[in-house]
Amino acid sequence: MPRTDPRESVHKRPPTMDGVPNVTRADAAAAVRNPLAFIAARWTPDPRTVRRAALVALIMSVVIVVTGGAVRLTGSGLGCPTWPKCTDDSLTNTSEMGVHGAIEFGNRMLAYVLCAAVGWAIIAARSQKPFRRSLTRLGWAQFWIVMGNAILGGIVVLVGLNPYTVAAHFLLSSALIAVATVMWQRTREGDAAPRPLVGKPVQQMVWVLTVVSVLLIAVGTVVTGSGPHAGDSSEVERMPVDWETVSKAHAVLAWIVVTLTFALWFVLKAVDAPKGPLARTRDLFLVLLAQGVIGYVQYFTDLPEVLVGLHMLGSCLVWIAVLRVLLAVRERAWEPAGGVPGPAAEATLSRA
Numbered sequence: 001m002p003r004t005d006p007r008e009s010v011h012k013r014p015p016t017m018d019g020v021p022n023v024t025r026a027d028a029a030a031a032v033r034n035p036l037a038f039i040a041a042r043w044t045p046d047p048r049t050v051r052r053a054a055l056v057a058l059i060m061s062v063v064i065v066v067t068g069g070a071v072r073l074t075g076s077g078l079g080c081p082t083w084p085k086c087t088d089d090s091l092t093n094t095s096e097m098g099v100h101g102a103i104e105f106g107n108r109m110l111a112y113v114l115c116a117a118v119g120w121a122i123i124a125a126r127s128q129k130p131f132r133r134s135l136t137r138l139g140w141a142q143f144w145i146v147m148g149n150a151i152l153g154g155i156v157v158l159v160g161l162n163p164y165t166v167a168a169h170f171l172l173s174s175a176l177i178a179v180a181t182v183m184w185q186r187t188r189e190g191d192a193a194p195r196p197l198v199g200k201p202v203q204q205m206v207w208v209l210t211v212v213s214v215l216l217i218a219v220g221t222v223v224t225g226s227g228p229h230a231g232d233s234s235e236v237e238r239m240p241v242d243w244e245t246v247s248k249a250h251a252v253l254a255w256i257v258v259t260l261t262f263a264l265w266f267v268l269k270a271v272d273a274p275k276g277p278l279a280r281t282r283d284l285f286l287v288l289l290a291q292g293v294i295g296y297v298q299y300f301t302d303l304p305e306v307l308v309g310l311h312m313l314g315s316c317l318v319w320i321a322v323l324r325v326l327l328a329v330r331e332r333a334w335e336p337a338g339g340v341p342g343p344a345a346e347a348t349l350s351r352a
Helices: 006-011 025-033 035-040 047-073 095-127 133-158 163-186 200-226 243-270 275-300 305-328 343-351
Strands: none
Touching (some): 035 095, 047 095, 047 133, 047 163, 047 305, 095 133, 133 163, 163 200, 163 305, 200 243, 243 305
């Protein structure tokens, strides 16, 4: 039996980790040309990770609306009087600008957090195996909406909080929430053609509910644009409509949405619809009730800032709930290449 040098057993230890692969110039060039493809080639996220990334992007799209509302309700809309800088001489707020400058600049910084959340959703969707182009496109749609809304937000400041630009700013944020909600839902289903779970009359009823909800949100921006919370302590232009009249129109639309929701739940129950549409309709009804209570209380208590902020949050939650009802009345089966669900699909189905 060959003898070994005892010193070798002392100085030579078994390796504890694999070697780090060398990054060649070709790898670096590929990463610069297409960083998403470079990451996707080296990382496959768990389906739950993709789902969570989409959910985080959705949550941040709501957070940016609520914090934007806080900017307006505290009179900090012109806390940073210019854009993209906070002042002509400073990129950030200064101590002389006080709390209003800090609030406005803080909201601007949250836009970067939103960009990071959307970017994470794009990377996770692009790296998923098998590759799902539909998810990646939804992520990029969010990115471009965020970029457009950032520019529009700058215009809002430059035109002195013109109420029409403020309304457009909120409506574009609602569009972002819609795309984020769809992406979150699409992470939980396949890419096959949508198959309806209810009859055509029920589908049409859901579409009517969705359209009226869009009108409700749009009229809500007019209520805001003509109301007392202008977003700044100085004189700010308001929409030239009677606030009481438009508020009542907003309430009528809200009652139409509530009635349609209750009728939809009753119809779904009568036709023995699947549990999904029934559960989403019930959720929408409960959110609408809470939103209605807040709306009437704020109306009869002269619009206290806290309740107005809660009403803005409720508006986002109502819109998400409406979209979830719309997405629940159809399903998409898992149909990757070859028609057989892959490991990612099976994992998602087992955790759904």
